[in-house]
Amino acid sequence: MPILFRSTGLVGGPDFFVTRGGRGLGVVSMSVTVAVVERPDGLVLIDTGWSRRTCAWPEEHPGRLAKLLLAMKVKPEDAMASQLLSLGYNPGDVKHLVATHLHIDHAGAADDFAQATLHASAREWAIARTLGRLRGYDAALFSRPRTASHVLSGPPRLGFPASHDLFGDDSVLLLDARGHTQGSLAVAVRLHDGWALHAGDAAMFARDFRHDRALPLSPYQRLQSHDLYAQRASYGHLRAAETEHDARVVPAHDLKVFESLPQSAEKAWACAWDKKKRKGR
Numbered sequence: 001m002p003i004l005f006r007s008t009g010l011v012g013g014p015d016f017f018v019t020r021g022g023r024g025l026g027v028v029s030m031s032v033t034v035a036v037v038e039r040p041d042g043l044v045l046i047d048t049g050w051s052r053r054t055c056a057w058p059e060e061h062p063g064r065l066a067k068l069l070l071a072m073k074v075k076p077e078d079a080m081a082s083q084l085l086s087l088g089y090n091p092g093d094v095k096h097l098v099a100t101h102l103h104i105d106h107a108g109a110a111d112d113f114a115q116a117t118l119h120a121s122a123r124e125w126a127i128a129r130t131l132g133r134l135r136g137y138d139a140a141l142f143s144r145p146r147t148a149s150h151v152l153s154g155p156p157r158l159g160f161p162a163s164h165d166l167f168g169d170d171s172v173l174l175l176d177a178r179g180h181t182q183g184s185l186a187v188a189v190r191l192h193d194g195w196a197l198h199a200g201d202a203a204m205f206a207r208d209f210r211h212d213r214a215l216p217l218s219p220y221q222r223l224q225s226h227d228l229y230a231q232r233a234s235y236g237h238l239r240a241a242e243t244e245h246d247a248r249v250v251p252a253h254d255l256k257v258f259e260s261l262p263q264s265a266e267k268a269w270a271c272a273w274d275k276k277k278r279k280g281r
């Protein structure tokens, strides 16, 4: 089972507020998309979704107000640690957590995988420490035993201006997708036919990056982006990845895209290392 996708429950927001070019008052349901990647040495999660604690008691963490504002719909079994059991894995199989950024809907479940290394960009670690809880970061991240901080000093890849080859074998690339936060990443996993690219919140929805100039930005995009110019540049990089580099782009909160993704071992996309394995047989 090489790469599949799960959502830890749903969040929501008014159409006019969260959707680029949206006008309606109705609530748009959004996924909280996590990629589960099986490598020969264990599992890698790209983003973690909400934690077990949050899925069981959202009123307590992130709290009643946040639950209401985010229109959170979560059940205890939505946490990735529970979903992995239903996929036939143990939470202990997870060796690496790669956070597109450190907001709690993306890295909040790191606590459920204490034995795994939590990877994020050096810029993201720095800004999370500076801004803390007020801007959607959880101080608990800083006391975890295993973390890794990455400087993107590698060459331009997949249409992005800078990269880092996470495992040194060209199988997982960290790409500079700053804008939503100062240290946001897009994370690419090499498939046997192209790339799977988790965009995090560099694009919450596919329409965010596919229609760059044609649609007005949403109020959410304007309010939440740390750097709107950088965010727009990241939309361009995502477009290039999709149109010129065979990348299947997965925005973190696009429920329609999520529903089209493989969510079971049978449907999982094959990764490059599976091909090597098959050739070796």
Ligand SMILES: [Zn+2]
Pocket (backbone or CB within 6 Å): 103, 105, 106, 201, 252, 253
């Ligand atoms: Zn998010």
